[in-house]
Amino acid sequence: MTLKETKxxxxxxxxxxxxGAICVFAVTPSAKKDVTWIDLTALGWIFILAGVVGIVLTSWYAKRxxxxxxxxxxxxxxARIARRQAIKRADAARASQPPRQQNSSDDAAAADGS
Structure with a gap:
C-alpha cells in the first residue's frame, strides 16, 4: 500500500x-421525521462502523x-554485501596467483602475426 493509497x-x-456522526448526532428529530423512507440514526451508525473498520484496516495494511x-x-x-565480499575474495585470489606464462605455441603465433 503506497502512501497515496494510505491517505x-x-x-x-x-x-x-x-x-455517520452528522446523521446520528446533528440531524434534529424533526428533520429525521421528514425522511420517512430510511432511518437516519441506523444509517449514521452504519457509516460510523464503516469508518472505524476502514481506519483499522488501512492502519493494519500500512504497517504490514x-x-x-x-x-x-x-x-x-x-545480497549486496555478500556480492561485494565474493568480489573481494575473487580479487584477492587472483592477486595471490602468480602471473600466467604463455606457451611456446602462443609465442610463435604472436610472432607470425596471426
Missing part, C-alpha cells in the same frame, strides 16, 4: 465517520506493507 483509505474512512518493505530492503542489502 485515500484514511480520508475515506474519516469521511464515513463524519457523515512497511514491514514487508523493510524485509525486502534488508534482503537486498544482505
Amino acid at each position: 485515500v483509505g484514511l480520508g475515506g474512512s474519516i469521511f464515513f465517520l463524519v457523515v 506493507k512497511k514491514r514487508l518493505d523493510k524485509e525486502v530492503n534488508d534482503n537486498y542489502q544482505a
Whole structure:
C-alpha cells in the first residue's frame, strides 16, 4: 500500500465517520421525521462502523506493507554485501596467483602475426 493509497483509505474512512456522526448526532428529530423512507440514526451508525473498520484496516495494511518493505530492503542489502565480499575474495585470489606464462605455441603465433 503506497502512501497515496494510505491517505485515500484514511480520508475515506474519516469521511464515513463524519457523515455517520452528522446523521446520528446533528440531524434534529424533526428533520429525521421528514425522511420517512430510511432511518437516519441506523444509517449514521452504519457509516460510523464503516469508518472505524476502514481506519483499522488501512492502519493494519500500512504497517504490514512497511514491514514487508523493510524485509525486502534488508534482503537486498544482505545480497549486496555478500556480492561485494565474493568480489573481494575473487580479487584477492587472483592477486595471490602468480602471473600466467604463455606457451611456446602462443609465442610463435604472436610472432607470425596471426
